[in-house]
Amino acid sequence: MISVGHPPEQMMFQLSLRRRGISDQSVLRAMESIPRDLFVAPADRAHAWRDTALAIACGQTISQPFVVAYMTEQLQLKSSHRVLEIGTGSGYQAAILSKLSRDVLSIERYRTLADSARARLEGLELHNVEVMLGDGYDIPANVGAFDRIIVTAAMEEVPGALLERLETGGILIAPVGPHSGVQTLVRFTRTADGIERKELVDVRFVPALKGVAREL
Numbered sequence: 001m002i003s004v005g006h007p008p009e010q011m012m013f014q015l016s017l018r019r020r021g022i023s024d025q026s027v028l029r030a031m032e033s034i035p036r037d038l039f040v041a042p043a044d045r046a047h048a049w050r051d052t053a054l055a056i057a058c059g060q061t062i063s064q065p066f067v068v069a070y071m072t073e074q075l076q077l078k079s080s081h082r083v084l085e086i087g088t089g090s091g092y093q094a095a096i097l098s099k100l101s102r103d104v105l106s107i108e109r110y111r112t113l114a115d116s117a118r119a120r121l122e123g124l125e126l127h128n129v130e131v132m133l134g135d136g137y138d139i140p141a142n143v144g145a146f147d148r149i150i151v152t153a154a155m156e157e158v159p160g161a162l163l164e165r166l167e168t169g170g171i172l173i174a175p176v177g178p179h180s181g182v183q184t185l186v187r188f189t190r191t192a193d194g195i196e197r198k199e200l201v202d203v204r205f206v207p208a209l210k211g212v213a214r215e216l
């Protein structure tokens, strides 16, 4: 049978996510609907559908698709949720989140990355995502609280001030561990009694650094 609209590499992309254990249909559909090739450097377009992280501007990376899908699945998103992302990077993860939630606020410390991610998301008409230049360690009070928080850069520990941004019943997922080397993806759930912590899988992320970048 001839496929309509999806070149073979995109079909393999979906298949590899399923094989690796992503089973949430809404997550798979969101991954299918966002063209990852628009979020990578032009020279890497041919590799965009491979299951690997790729270099983007400012020495940063767009995460491996499996890790994006896995973290998204673990967030258990609902269409009513307000979501915070720390580490916009290319904007790819924010685009996936936008398909599964009400609103996304994504914070990035490099102006170059924030500006290009914003332009891509607007180009795809994903109007429920706001990209903000800022520091995930120092979030303005006026942005309020969130149902879900996803950190896509490695933190040696998750600051209490960030956990306090979670609504009761809220979930935060972050790679926790040393800046160089392997981190553990940790899921924090805010219950009426306090914070529950569950370690998920080992991952490798670029570090979360303090302050807005002084370089562009």
Ligand code: SAH
Pocket: 060, 061, 062, 063, 086, 087, 088, 089, 090, 091, 092, 093, 094, 107, 108, 109, 110, 113, 134, 135, 136, 137, 152, 153, 206, 207, 208, 209, 210, 211
């Ligand atoms: N989610 C991204 C990939 C993130 S790479 C994507 O889908 O492409 C991690 C990003 O976190 C980098 O762009 C880095 O600049 C950013 N970052 C690191 N520390 C940060 C901080 N304190 N506040 C905001 N962004 C930060």
